Amino acid sequence: MVNPLTFYNALTESGVDFYAGVPDSLLGSFCSCVAEHIAEDRHIITANEGAAIALAAGDYLASARPSLVYMQNSGLGNAINPLLSLADASVYGIPMLLMIGWRGEPGLADEPQHLAQGKATVALLDAIGITHCHLPKETSEAIVMLKQLHERTLEENKPIAMLVSKDTFSEYKTDDNKPDEAILLTRERAIELILKAIKPDSSVVASTGMISRELYELRDGLKQSHDTDFLTVGSMGHCSQVALGVALAGKSKQVICLDGDGAALMHMGSLAIIGQAATANLVHVILNNGRHDSVGGQPTCGLEIDFATIAKGCGYRSADIVNSESELLTALETLSNAEGPVLLDLRIGPGHRADLGRPNISPQDQKHAFMRHLEG
Numbered sequence: 001m002v003n004p005l006t007f008y009n010a011l012t013e014s015g016v017d018f019y020a021g022v023p024d025s026l027l028g029s030f031c032s033c034v035a036e037h038i039a040e041d042r043h044i045i046t047a048n049e050g051a052a053i054a055l056a057a058g059d060y061l062a063s064a065r066p067s068l069v070y071m072q073n074s075g076l077g078n079a080i081n082p083l084l085s086l087a088d089a090s091v092y093g094i095p096m097l098l099m100i101g102w103r104g105e106p107g108l109a110d111e112p113q114h115l116a117q118g119k120a121t122v123a124l125l126d127a128i129g130i131t132h133c134h135l136p137k138e139t140s141e142a143i144v145m146l147k148q149l150h151e152r153t154l155e156e157n158k159p160i161a162m163l164v165s166k167d168t169f170s171e172y173k174t175d176d177n178k179p180d181e182a183i184l185l186t187r188e189r190a191i192e193l194i195l196k197a198i199k200p201d202s203s204v205v206a207s208t209g210m211i212s213r214e215l216y217e218l219r220d221g222l223k224q225s226h227d228t229d230f231l232t233v234g235s236m237g238h239c240s241q242v243a244l245g246v247a248l249a250g251k252s253k254q255v256i257c258l259d260g261d262g263a264a265l266m267h268m269g270s271l272a273i274i275g276q277a278a279t280a281n282l283v284h285v286i287l288n289n290g291r292h293d294s295v296g297g298q299p300t301c302g303l304e305i306d307f308a309t310i311a312k313g314c315g316y317r318s319a320d321i322v323n324s325e326s327e328l329l330t331a332l333e334t335l336s337n338a339e340g341p342v343l344l345d346l347r348i349g350p351g352h353r354a355d356l357g358r359p360n361i362s363p364q365d366q367k368h369a370f371m372r373h374l375e376g
C-alpha cells in the first residue's frame with residue numbers, strides 16, 4: 001500500500017505546498033497526514049469541490065505552482081464547471097493535481113449511490129479532456145507516477161488526475177479526532193429524541209452518510225415505519241432542497257430535514273431559497289458536529305459559524321442554536337405546532353457506533369414507499 005507520509009514528502013519535494021478539497025473515506029489517511037504536516041492556511045477543506053478548484057487556481061496565480069485538489073468522485077459534478085470554464089487550457093490554463101477517490105469502481109462492491117458515478121468516472125474525465133492515471137498501490141511506483149503527472153500538468157497547463165482505488169493508502173495514525181468532552185449529545189440520541197417528538201405522519205428527509213444510516217436503524221429500534229423517510233443517500237448538500245420540494249407540494253403537514261453541517265455548508269445558498277419560499281411546514285435541523293463524520297471526521301467550520309443567525313438573515317421564521325439534550329427537549333415541545341421555516345443548529349458530539357448498519361432497502365423501494373406515504 002502507499003505510505004501517506006512518503007507520498008506527501010514526494011509532493012513537497014516536487015514543490016506542491018497547497019492542498020484543498022472535500023474529504024473522502026478512500027483518501028482519509030492521506031488527508032490526515034497532510035493536515036498534520038502542513039501549516040493550517042496551506043490546507044483548506046472547502047465547502048464543495050468546485051470551490052477547491054477555484055482555490056487552487058487562486059494559489060497558482062500567486063505562486064505559479066500547481067496545488068493538489070482532493071475529492072471523492074461524487075464531487076466531480078461540483079468541480080466540472082470550474083474545471084472547464086476556469087482551469088481548462090482553452091481558458092486560463094491552470095495546472096493542478098487532482099486526487100480522486102474512486103467509489104463505485106467497476107468490479108468492486110459498493111453502495112447503490114456510488115455505482116453509476118463509479119462507472120461514469122473515467123468517461124466523465126475523458127469527456128472533459130482531463131488526462132487521468134490509476135494510482136498504483138505500491139509506494140515507489142505511485143511516486144514515479146506522481147512526478148510524471150506533476151511535470152505533465154505544468155507542461156500542458158491544465159489539471160491532471162490520479163484515480164485512487166479503495167485500500168490504496170495505508171493507515172495513518174493521528175490523534176486529531178478526539179471527541180469534544182464539552183458536547184455530550186450524540187447524533188444518534190438527538191435523532192432518537194426528534195423521532196419520539198414529531199407527529200407520526202411527519203415526513204423526514206435525511207442527509208447522506210451516517211445521518212441516514214442512524215435514522216434507518218433508529219426506526220427499527222423504535223418499531224416505527226421507514227415509509228415516512230426519504231434517505232438522501234447520495235447527492236451531498238441537496239437534502240434540504242429535496243425537503244423543500246416535498247414541503248412545497250403541500251401533501252405533508254410537516255417536513256423535517258435532517259441535514260449535516262458539512263452538507264449544509266456545501267450548498268449554503270439553499271438556505272436563502274428556503275427562507276424565500278417561506279414554507280410553513282418545513283423544519284430544518286442541522287446536526288452540527290463540526291465534522292465530516294461519515295468519511296473520517298475531518299473538520300468543518302460548522303461549530304465556528306452560527307447557522308441560526310444565517311438562517312434568520314435568509315428569512316427563516318425562527319432559528320436557534322441548541323446546545324444540549326435539555327435544550328433540544330425544550331425546542332421539540334413547540335416544534336410540531338411551529339410555523340416554519342424553522343432551523344435548529346443542533347450542536348452534537350462527533351463519532352458514531354462502530355456497528356452501525358446500512359439500510360437494507362433499495363433506493364427505488366424506499367422511493368415508492370415514501371411516495372405512497374405522501375399520497376396518504
Ligand SMILES: Cc1ncc(C[n+]2csc(CCOP(=O)(O)OP(=O)(O)O)c2C)c(N)n1
Binds near residue numbers: 076264289294
Ligand atoms: C459531492 C460529494 N462530496 C463528497 C462526498 C463524500 N461525503 C459523504 S458524507 C460526507 C460528510 C458529510 O458531513 P456532514 O454533512 O457534516 O455529516 P456527518 O457525516 O458529520 O454526519 C462526505 C464528505 C459526497 N458524498 N458527495
